[in-house]
Amino acid sequence: MIIPDMKSFARLISLFLVLLFFFLFPFGSRAQEITGNVSVSEAGRWADSVYTSLTLEERIGQLIFMRANHSGSGYIKNNGDLIKQYNLGGIVFFAGDPVKQALKANEWNRLPKTPLLFAMDAEWGLGMRLKNTVKYPLQMTLGAISNDSLIYRMGRQIGQQCRRIGIQMNLAPVVDVNNNPLNPVIGMRSFGQSPQSVARKGYFYMKGLQDEGVIACAKHFPGHGDTQTDSHLTLPVLNKSKRELRSVELVPFNYLIKNGVASVMVAHLSVPAYEKRKNRPATLSEKIVTRLLKNKMGFKGLVVTDGLDMKGVTKYFKKEDIALEAFKAGNDILLIPEDIPASVKAIMEAVKSGKIKPEHLAGSCKKILRYKYMSGAYLRKMTDTANLIPNLNKYEYNALAPKIFEKAVTIVKNDDNLLPLSHPDTLNTAILIMGDTSESELEKPFWQVMQTTVFRLDHDAGVDERQEVLGKLEGFNLVIIAVVNTNISAPKHFGISESDIQFIQHIARIKNVVLDVFASP
Structure with a gap:
């Protein structure tokens, strides 16, 4: 999901968490029996x-x-x-x-x-x-x-x-x-x-x-x-x-x-x-x-x-x-x-x-x-x-549950058609994980196709920590941001803080960004 200009992160998250498909084909009106062998x-x-x-x-x-x-x-x-x-x-x-x-x-x-x-x-x-x-x-x-x-x-x-x-x-x-x-x-x-x-x-x-x-x-x-x-x-x-x-x-x-x-x-x-x-x-x-x-x-x-x-x-x-x-x-x-x-x-x-x-x-x-x-x-x-x-x-x-999760991955925006990434091995890419400071499984697939540098921040990271990461991102031409450790509550903004939103918006104004929101859904 490429977001060069994130004018409204909150609206984006709402779009990410709603149904994108709209279709309905007619079915018959025959009542379904609970069990076919019962009279x-x-x-x-x-x-x-x-x-x-x-x-x-x-x-x-x-x-x-x-x-x-x-x-x-x-x-x-x-x-x-x-x-x-x-x-x-x-x-x-x-x-x-x-x-x-x-x-x-x-x-x-x-x-x-x-x-x-x-x-x-x-x-x-x-x-x-x-x-x-x-x-x-x-x-x-x-x-x-x-x-x-x-x-x-x-x-x-x-x-x-x-x-x-x-x-x-x-x-x-x-x-x-x-x-x-x-x-x-x-x-x-x-x-x-x-x-x-x-x-x-x-x-x-x-x-x-x-x-x-x-x-x-x-x-x-x-x-x-x-x-x-x-x-x-x-x-x-x-x-x-x-x-x-x-x-x-x-x-x-x-x-x-x-x-x-x-x-x-x-x-x-x-x-x-x-x-x-x-x-x-x-x-x-x-x-x-x-x-x-x-x-x-x-x-x-x-x-x-x-x-x-x-x-x-x-x-x-x-x-x-x-x-x-x-x-x-x-x-x-x-x-x-x-x-x-x-x-x-x-x-x-x-x-x-x-x-x-x-x-x-x-x-x-x-x-x-x-x-x-x-x-x-x-x-x-x-x-x-x-x-x-x-x-x-x-x-x-x-086996079925992971298959459903895989099929549910949704691209909400793809500005400039940056996805799928062309020649990822030629990109100077940074991965920023927001919400967890420990090494995670989601980093490993990237290592197989490109050289990356990983940065990590907690949701409650302070201004100094954020500024330090921001300075280190200067030499990269693509930043993949992964927002993790979210929750399912809309009134609680899905566990994503206002400071997280503002920080992502700032990065998106100066870098090409792929934003992955790891939420349910």
């Missing part, structure tokens, strides 16, 4: 049979998916008692160890009357949550590749790994459009800023998962990309008109719904265009969940709330009311409510009093049971931990 009618018969055998309390319990653990902490001690008492529907796992997770899942799955369904966030693979497992590229990196079959292959591999460890539902892909660079929670989790590209790439990821029998989940409806606050911490406002939402945020959801995504997660967002009541999140809005998502957009799959313990919903509603309000709004799966006994009690009282119709409960409970059948969760299969780690780290798994 929908068989799933329906099994669901009807199980539903008939359950008490009212046990039917309500099927709606609730509890938290297994807090990231980095042990498994919650009284979970087993709650699973057994209320016949809970499922468990959501967070950060941990693969073998310990499998053993705990086996233990818990022996307890309830109805087999559990296990879920986790594995947006970039099991490595997002579990030690000693494969980490695939974040979704914005996937947004920079042109060969979407690689995304499909990744989806299938993640699906295989989920099934091996006993996970039937991956709460992915994220199909939020990344149209606000100040967003603190989506950013690199998005495929990019083009609604059509997000839709296409989300489809390939979803299809890969579901072709392996894993329930995919498009999130965060109706779109968390254009917000400046984090729904884990507060209630963000998506202040757009219905027309704007239809033309951007809703495009990927519409596309995945038409192509058979099994579930959609509703976000804790205030969306005044559809819900006028102040501080009422989309998760608790019948107008958004039922009228928009289910009726107008025609979604027939599982509707899942975002975590009901998040501040985006607990800030304005009592914990004993949240699950009830979410169910009344039209959600099927009530994800990790803070108080499970109070949640079950509130819904039970609403059913008994007639505030919730019996057919509403039957519809959601049977739908969850059907997906348990179609995903294989109904088998209550115990996960074998023998060779689990090797099985999750097969050669083909570890």
Whole structure:
């Protein structure tokens, strides 16, 4: 990336970190089955049979998916008692160890009357949550590749790994459009800023998962990309008109719904265009969940709330009311409510009093049971931990991730067509590494094709250190600047300091510069 005149480094970084491709080819509208060998009618018969055998309390319990653990902490001690008492529907796992997770899942799955369904966030693979497992590229990196079959292959591999460890539902892909660079929670989790590209790439990821029998989940409806606050911490406002939402945020959801995504997660967002009541999140809005998502957009799959313990919903509603309000709004799966006994009690009282119709409960409970059948969760299969780690780290798994990274490398600018370098052995080249003062692997390829001198600076290098390097660059006619040790946070400027930006700008005004930003993506 040649930058003789860097007038706006910040703008350049933004360009580097967004999707550069804009294309969409039509797909058919045929719904994708989760597994090709499962009969929908068989799933329906099994669901009807199980539903008939359950008490009212046990039917309500099927709606609730509890938290297994807090990231980095042990498994919650009284979970087993709650699973057994209320016949809970499922468990959501967070950060941990693969073998310990499998053993705990086996233990818990022996307890309830109805087999559990296990879920986790594995947006970039099991490595997002579990030690000693494969980490695939974040979704914005996937947004920079042109060969979407690689995304499909990744989806299938993640699906295989989920099934091996006993996970039937991956709460992915994220199909939020990344149209606000100040967003603190989506950013690199998005495929990019083009609604059509997000839709296409989300489809390939979803299809890969579901072709392996894993329930995919498009999130965060109706779109968390254009917000400046984090729904884990507060209630963000998506202040757009219905027309704007239809033309951007809703495009990927519409596309995945038409192509058979099994579930959609509703976000804790205030969306005044559809819900006028102040501080009422989309998760608790019948107008958004039922009228928009289910009726107008025609979604027939599982509707899942975002975590009901998040501040985006607990800030304005009592914990004993949240699950009830979410169910009344039209959600099927009530994800990790803070108080499970109070949640079950509130819904039970609403059913008994007639505030919730019996057919509403039957519809959601049977739908969850059907997906348990179609995903294989109904088998209550115990996960074998023998060779689990090797099985999750097969050669083909570890080979795909580097290939995707390689295909994602993007040239943002190439002024004067200096790239590719002609006759590099004739150039007097310096390499400046910013962000690390130790020798790194990225230097070695240059030594094979040219003679170079390497300079290194920390991000917080002082004025004297920078001036010393600047003086030593005088005799070179090409400077390759590598910016390393960045982060994925746009609000934190990706870990690149203002002094770094100014220093690079100064060098670019007096030298030919190749700027390589080693970031994600």
